[in-house]
Amino acid sequence: MTGARTVLRDGAFLRLWTGTTASGLATWALPFVLGLGVVQGVLTAVELGLALGVRTAGFLAAMPAGGVLADRYSRRTTVAWSGALAAAGSAATALALTGAGGIALLLAGCALAGVGQGACRPAFQALVAEIVDGDRRQEANAAMTFAVRGTTLVAPAMTALVATVLPVSGVTLGITALWVVAAVVPGPGTHRPVPAGPRAGFVAEFTEGLTEARRHPWFLAGLGALTAVIATGYSATGVALPLVSSENYGGSAVLAAALTGYTAGALVGAVIVARWRPVARGRVALAGLAVYAVAPLSLLTPLPVWVVVGAYVVCGIGIELFNVPWFTAVQREVEPSKLARVSSLDFLLSYGLAPLGLALIAPAIEAFGLGSVLLVCAAVSLVGPLLAMLAPGARRFSPESAPGR
Structure with missing residues (x-):
């Protein structure tokens, strides 16, 4: 790196x-x-x-x-x-x-x-x-994610x-x-003057962040795709993978190997994206997010262990091909004085709704069967990012790629 x-x-x-x-x-x-x-x-x-x-x-x-x-x-x-x-x-x-x-x-x-x-x-x-x-900033965000993935490994x-x-x-x-x-350790940021006089209330200030987010169609589309993938694909990993590991492979070895492979793939993805600057960086990032559809597909039927683990390695690479350009684009395009509020909206919707997906997937498996639920999770994980590619600005995560620019 x-x-x-x-x-x-x-x-x-x-x-x-x-x-x-x-x-x-x-x-x-x-x-x-x-x-x-x-x-x-x-x-x-x-x-x-x-x-x-x-x-x-x-x-x-x-x-x-x-x-x-x-x-x-x-x-x-x-x-x-x-x-x-x-x-x-x-x-x-x-x-x-x-x-x-x-x-x-x-x-x-x-x-x-x-x-x-x-x-x-x-x-x-x-x-x-x-x-x-x-x-x-792209190198900085890659360094951040590499450290976090490495420690969790x-x-x-x-x-x-x-x-x-x-x-x-x-x-x-x-x-x-x-x-x-x-x-204690992080150093100070740059000095930002605080406007004098009375400020808007908490709700009004958070609403300003929502307004800023709406100025970027690519952000709303990408956030919707990310939320969909986390609520379905990640939930399949959290619930279906342990079930499949136990029933099809006779224990937790495949579960541990797949999760380790996912983290190792994410480390590889962080190394790749630290220096890679594709022209259509937004679409490449969304394609990386769509790769997560491979995870539930790998659990549909008993496959050799190396195939399941390999699928999760590929998913790990793909998620970092999305994460790093995504964070970098948000830091670049969002009004600096509203960046933290837009970032909070990002985390709130994408990871905040993950428990809902986890809570719903087990009853769904009981009601509709494991195979049907995995197919739906794979379809959502694939279609969500592909639809997001159609949003104005999605090609480069920038308004420069919007129609007419």
């Missing part, structure tokens, strides 16, 4: 990269560690479900607020206080896992951690645009290993430390 190595020589970006990586790892780790709590008998399955539910609720509730505050005040300050909230919530969760405070403290800690996680995401995205100049084994010598509450304190890093 020559381009990524170049941008990492910038001290301000290196600090931002470190903080973002720490926050991404901490966000991933909490559900995994709580799952270990069930394995170790510290939590019941019901308590785990409640904890993950309030964490997700906190995440979704804080996302729009984080976008407004990051645009209203300093993005760096927003990162600091949101990271502090997540650290405090993680520390409370660790205390609850020792047996103190009971279920009330556990739920309060997880909810607070979710609030911090949701509030920091749009601020981090906006800080990339403040710290890195336009010519290097090795972190499960590392976390499980640490859990053999530390109680689950001690591992959760490690998550607290990661959030402290995320809050």
Whole structure:
């Protein structure tokens, strides 16, 4: 990753990269560690479900607020206080896992951690645009995603290993430390003067972000496609892949191999897109997103293991061919003073609706059968991005490719 190595020589970006990586790892780790709590008998399955539910609720509730505050005040300050909230919530969760405070403290800690996680995401995205100049943002976004994918590839084994010598509450304190890093390490962005006089209310300011998003038809189309793929293709991975791995392959080995292959493919995709600049970058990115249709198709009928794993490797490559140009285009095209709000809308719809897809796919499989549901997931994952290619500006994720320009 020559381009990524170049941008990492910038001290301000290196600090931002470190903080973002720490926050991404901490966000991933909490559900995994709580799952270990069930394995170790510290939590019941019901308590785990409640904890993950309030964490997700906190995440979704804080996302729009984080976008407004990051645009209203300093993005760096927003990162600091949101990271502090997540650290405090993680520390409370660790205390609850020792047996103190009971279920009330556990739920309060997880909810607070979710609030911090949701509030920091749009601020981090906006800080990339403040710290890195336009010519290097694609390399910067590739470096970000490479770090996050890399840590999630090795972190499960590392976390499980640490859990053999530390109680689950001690591992959760490690998550607290990661959030402290995320809050403290990132460097300041550029100075943005705050307009004098009274400001519009919270709802009005968030609505300004919606108005800005509507100015970019390619953004709305791409966000719709991404939301559709996550709600269907990702849900097939989350629910159907474990089922198929157990029933068709006699255990969890294919599940683990496919998920590892997906992450490895994403790493390869980040390396490719760090330097690649296709002319029709928007359509290439949407084609990469459409590749996720391969995942549910690979589960339709028993296939050799290498075919299933290979399908997930290809999906991993495709998703990063979309993610990196997508983030870069949003940072480039959106009005800088509204970037965090538009980014919060992006995360809120795409990843915020993922739990709905997960909740619906299991009943759908029971009602219509696994094969029918997988076919629908594949069709939506393919057709959504293809339709998005027709939107004005979608060819390059830029109004330059709109009709008449």
